[in-house]
Amino acid sequence: MRKPLFIFYFLFFYAIMQLIWWGVLLAQIAPERKAMFIGEGLFFFVIFIGGAIKLKQALKREKKLHQQQHNFMLSVTHELKSPLASIKLYIQTILKRELDREQQQQFLKNSLKDIERLDDLVENVLIATKLESQKVQFQKERFNFSNVVTRISERLQVYSCTTQSIKLNVEPDIYINGDHFALSSMITNLLENAIKYSPPCEQVAVKLYEDKGSIVLSVADFGIGVDDEEKKRIFSKFYRVGSEETRKTKGTGLGLYIVKTVVDRHYGQIKVKDNKPSGTIFEITFNQ
The missing domain is CATH 1.10.287 (Helix Hairpins)
Structure with a gap:
């Protein structure tokens, strides 16, 4: 340069x-x-x-x-190598040592957790590539949004922390017209973002309800929060919150970019609010 x-x-x-x-x-x-x-x-x-x-x-x-893309490649490389190395170690340990059934089950659960991480990373890269093209149309269908939010929340509850409480308040049988894959990725990224920027095993509150014909999804955490200046940039591609503390967290800078773009493509609105006494609330509204 x-x-x-x-x-x-x-x-x-x-x-x-x-x-x-x-x-x-x-x-x-x-x-x-x-x-x-x-x-x-x-x-x-x-x-x-x-x-x-x-x-x-x-x-x-x-x-x-160019610097953002360079950082993204470094992050993706790290995100790929870390779970792969972990899975390899667990499998080698199972094969080389005489472990009891309980230990084997725990190692297999940990391996499955790392596989889920890899799967989420691949999904993020795929959908981010898809979102770059304005010509690509989502395959919209009507499906049970309540079931999807519940399933993803329960999966992340199991794999994030043994004591972490993802508190669910989901109205049953709320249906939405949209792209199942894209909206699932949106929910996953919202929850992972809340978990990532919260203290270990802190509570994350997930609400889904209908309000005057609109579908409202809210994800609230009690983490470090987002400064007003950062709120203007957090949805940019490759952008990560600027403090040294948060840059040490895992991530590629695609999560909230995917969230915002998926919401926009479904003609929804997203708001970022301050939680009390600390943390952030992401509130998404879809007008059906």
Whole structure:
């Protein structure tokens, strides 16, 4: 990135010096038109400066995107290697040692947990790729949204923490018209985000209900919360909350991007609120 910036600054100052030089020459050749040359020169100078600023901003955006993509690749590599290494170790231990049935069951459950992590990661990458194309249409169908929210919550309850309480308050038999795969991914990412940015085994409250013909899904945690400035950027692709503490958490920066895009594609609205005494509430409304 340094070389393009060096070339940019060199050409910028070169063009400015040429503009001034030609302006002086023209004024000497035709002094009676000096005022016109100065006016046109200033007009051109303003346009040139504006274009240069826009170009510099574009270069900075390109640099930022490149860095985000680089961080994403590092995160994905880590997210793939970590559960694979864990699964390999568990299976090798089962094969090489004489373990009782209870130990084998525990190792197999831990392996299944890591497989679920891999499955969620692959789903996120697939759906993020799909969401990039505005031409791709979701295959919408009518299905029991209450059952999906309950099933995903119970799965993450089992695999997140032995004592973590995902508190469910789900009205039964709420049906929605939408893409089953995309909406399932949205729910998974919302819950995983709440768990990830909460203290170990802290409570996460999940509510699903109907309100005046609309379907409302709420996920509330008592974690670190989101600053007002961060709320404007958390749905950007590859973006991760900026403090060093939270950057140490696992993730690829795709989760909330997927959530927001899936909600938008289903003509819903999402709000980010502060929870009391601490934490965040994500509230999603679908008008059916």
